[in-house]
Amino acid sequence: MAGGRAGLAHLCGPRLLNEAVKLSGTDLKAALAREAETLGFDCLGVTDPDAVGNAGKYFREFLEAGAHGDMDWLAAQPERRMDPRVLWPGVRSIIMLGVNYGPAENPLALLAKRTRGAISAYAQGDDYHDVIKKRLKALARWLVAASGEEVKVFIDTAAVMEKPLAQAAGLGWQGKHTNLVSREFGSWLFLGAIFSASDLPRDAADADHCGSCNACQEICPTAAFPAPYKLDARRCISYLTIENKGPIPHEFRKGIGNRIYGCDDCLAVCPWNKFAQEGREAKLAARAELQAPSLSELARLDDAAFRALFSKSPVKRIGRDRFVRNVLIAIGNADDASLAPAAERLLDDASPLVRGAAVWALSQLVEREQFDALAAKATGSETDDDVRAEWHVARPSS
Structure with missing residues (x-):
């Protein structure tokens, strides 16, 4: 990472020992990266509050098409998602962080074992919202002590467009399956954000490296992608098995197969996953009883x-x-x-x-x-x- 994405190891060193010494700028960012690595984050980048860019326009089109289905919380106050300053006027820097959760086994292999249930890789262990939020709050406390400036912590239950912001911060790019893809961790990153009142050096945005690959589009059992980079959540197995509160529509039942909570197909087929090996020691532990129940x-x-x-x-x-x-x-x-x-x-x-x-x-x-x-x-x-x-x-x- 330009200051963040090429891994945190090159910034390793002793932790900040004297919290009374306030840091700023490059020194603060370097110390922040060291602390983030200590807490178990695999990548870090910094971007501007206005870095959402055209993603806000595409998000509004997504809502207007009704592609969010019954997820009314997505449509509530969309301006808060499209402009981080509406969410918090005091933000000067957005720190995006990633935690690798790459599974040890290919999730696609379980789909052939029809009497076993396939639970999405991210849900086979403890709730990542709780695990990552604890790390984010610990890092936020450190940042307040180191900078003297106010911060706010967000994970994906908040009105933050974390994937466009993560791309702007250099952590990866939003792939054709609409999820973040990393050259280091493939499609297996949990994201979290810290909004800071400190003015931190920015990282360069990552570029799209999907090229001509359409593997994630072609593998979807329910044709949830009307076009590359566009998702119709109403057809997505993750939506149907998690967000949908009523009967699953008949037209999608056969396509669901043995997926009983979420779907990893579009993530698991991503060719960039072959580069995710180096971060696997940081993955969140899966429970044996949830891997093929x-x-x-x-x-x-x-x-x-x-x-x-x-x-x-x-x-x-x-x-x-x-x-x-x-x-x-x-x-x-x-x-x-x-x-x-x-x-x-x-x-x-x-x-x-x-x-x-x-x-x-x-x-x-x-x-x-x-x-x-x-x-x-x-x-x-x-x-x-x-x-x-x-x-x-x-x-x-x-």
Whole structure:
């Protein structure tokens, strides 16, 4: 990095020992980079508050097209995202930081194991929001002590366009899959931001190095990219399995395969990932029980068991019902009739969302005669319109 991207090692040295000595400019930035490395950050860069540039225009077009789906929080006060000074008028420098989370195994390999659930690599360990925010706050406290200036900390739940800012800070570029790509860490970077009232030396923006590659566009199972650098979240498996609160639309169910929380396909196929080896020691630890969980076992989760299994995990935020909905879609895609009993047990679940997904799963796994018998038994007592619709679609009247 020009001051940040080429790695932090060349800036290593003793930590700032005398916090009463206030630093500024190049000295402050160098000491900041050393402290960031000590705290576990893999890259750092600094940019201007007005560096969002044309990304603000594209973001507004994204909202106007309705491509954000039900993510109303994205559309709330968009001007705060498009101009960091609206978020905080006192900001003079934006410090962008990255933490590598490159998985030890290729996530695409698990997609062939149809009776196992695929959880996105970032969600296989503790919630990165909590892990990274702790590091950001520690670095922010250090920066206040070192500079005497006010700071504010943001991670991706805040109204910050972190990917365009990260590109402007030299950490990588926003690839055709709309995520950040790094020459050092591929498509596997968590991002965080510190807004500072200090005037720090800027890094040069990174250039786009995607070239003619369209691998991330071509691999998407649900055609969520209408064009390079454009995403329709409504078609994205990450949106469908995480943000979407209702039944998963029929047109996308087969494409979801065994992905039960998020999707790594467009990230995992990126050719730049082959250069990500050097940062792998900094990845966040994955839990063994979340790397290839059994679909039949996951289908048995009640609320208490779900909360216990996903304690401290980002998966916990979607709740048991939406998660089991996802598991049932994967069961329906498994092409394994031995999973049918796991789905049948859930036809009486208290959640209509789960019951409806169970109907679809069974429609994919059992013979017509058996399905008709289940339908005859269930439809007379079913009161939820969405579940009744699932039975009707799966078993249309002749």
